[in-house]
Amino acid sequence: MGVTIKDIAKTAGVSYSTVSKALRDSPLVKEPTKERIIQIAKQLGYQPNAAARSLVSKKSHTIGVVWPTIERVTHSALITGLNKQLEELSYTTLISINEMEFAINTFNRYQVDAIVAFDERNSKEPANSTVPIVTYGIADDTSLFPTVDVNRKQAIRSAVEYLTSIGHKKINYIGDLLQEDRLQEEKVNGFKQAIHEFDLDPYYSRIVSVTDLEQYDGYQAAKKLLNDPERPTALISGSHDLTKGILRAVYENGLSIPDDLSIISYDNIPATENFDIPLSTVGVPLQLITEKLAEVLMAVINEEEIDHSIYLEPELKITESCQSINGG
């Protein structure tokens, strides 16, 4: 065992309740005493015992993140952002990669203040949790917990809407529809719906399926697509990485953007890369999502009223990577 407040009290020659107060920066302790105590604590390498603390205070200032699908790279950026966000609110983040129920139990035992679950499977079973839970994923009215989500359907739909508005009739969507990933599914649904809504010919406006959302997949898919004489005039890409591969394929084929092809990429990270041409994107910035998640977490901790489902609406940012089909 390590140093306790009693040890500090002894060497400081004060009572241990005074130490407790000093360490919590209570105004009930004289400034010099406080400083001396803090000094000694530092010297002794004191680490407050979270168990003891949360046992009495019923607060751990810790958020549990349930993340069973650790392989999903998308979420790793999100969780990194959330971690930072929560750090600023002086909350500590702890992650469990166990399956939903086990992880929730663990966090309950540890008395975290709130849990945020990233789970595509969006379970309908009533988790036995004393700790409030917030989920990230497909928000719907039947979900058991407050949910934060991105309107991916609308994102893709509005991309199609814009492209048709500038004259495109052959619009393809490159994305993942093989995995059981409701997040990807929603994007595909948005595309399908838009096809219908904007009366596009399904023969020309297709969904190109890739098995993953990485650069390589985009490259291969685009390679195939662009050799087709019936190739589209506009492309919507399901992810940023996918887009990188697509662009590569476009240039290798000697085509140019936007003259031969307009591109809009689904995206949620701030543009860091320098593409040859600034990329048109649609999506909700990662920071907005993590901010909202943090906000909802704080709300459930403080037992404030919140909307059950928060659906963040995507923004469409159009740059020179899109061109009117008439050449304008």
Next chain:
Amino acid sequence: MGVTIKDIAKTAGVSYSTVSKALRDSPLVKEPTKERIIQIAKQLGYQPNAAARSLVSKKSHTIGVVWPTIERVTHSALITGLNKQLEELSYTTLISINEMEFAINTFNRYQVDAIVAFDERNSKEPANSTVPIVTYGIADDTSLFPTVDVNRKQAIRSAVEYLTSIGHKKINYIGDLLQEDRLQEEKVNGFKQAIHEFDLDPYYSRIVSVTDLEQYDGYQAAKKLLNDPERPTALISGSHDLTKGILRAVYENGLSIPDDLSIISYDNIPATENFDIPLSTVGVPLQLITEKLAEVLMAVINEEEIDHSIYLEPELKITESCQSINGG
């Protein structure tokens, strides 16, 4: 707050110390009483309070994983494996993606039983930790904590050794040497050393640098390489994903393995994919690593003696993807 053992005691009509014993499956409680108590606990949805428990028992049965470089995909597989491994030993895994020192502090406060740190930066600062720490990464004699690691240098060296033994003189290594990643660096060092040791001509036996270890990077690198008239007769790939891309490029170029090119891939995952040809690999299986890590963790928890640095030696598995340079 949730249900406590006192609540259970009340409805069961026994003292709460009996409940505590029953729940811990102590032989000091009569079987029927025990069963009744367990039954009631389940009904009430009892979750033991980890804080209270670890406060008195000084054991949390939890391992803290420090993983600041969450983006490193390699480690995610390793951590998944370790998590499973530890689960079998009935230990719970909690992950922190904060930077080393902060994470170690957090886990100290939480009184985890041991910490395992995945940190490429392999800090030399003496972490102020009461909890024992084990690191995974470049093992060297100066490291502050017990370390488990893979002899990556030897892995690549032995691949070169084998290839030269069957007559290859033009051997290339495709890998990452741009990132500040000591793990990758070691592989490159192994290659450099082998060039020297086996007296290969550096003009023909080169290191091909990629910026990441993914399929796409392997594809691009190989594409360029294979068009070179001075192309190598054998290739060593720095990662499994890289290899997938390389193979793709090989086939696209109309070359065949092993007739035109022998390949050995650095690897640590059990072959799940069906390549056209079984792949020669060198490396330490992931499971061996996680087993060893778990073993060392248990050792430090029980204060047993252990080697300070455990260097796992890679195995070379040769299949038809390698061929003698004389065509044998």
Next chain:
DNA sequence: TTGAAAGCGCTACCAG
């Protein structure tokens, strides 16, 4: 076989 009681390290309250 069960119960009573001490105490883990800490916070929060009350008395001085």
Next chain:
DNA sequence: CTGGTAGCGCTTTCAA
């Protein structure tokens, strides 16, 4: 401003 003390939920003696 400082010290004493109760008690958070639990495990672990020790007594009954």
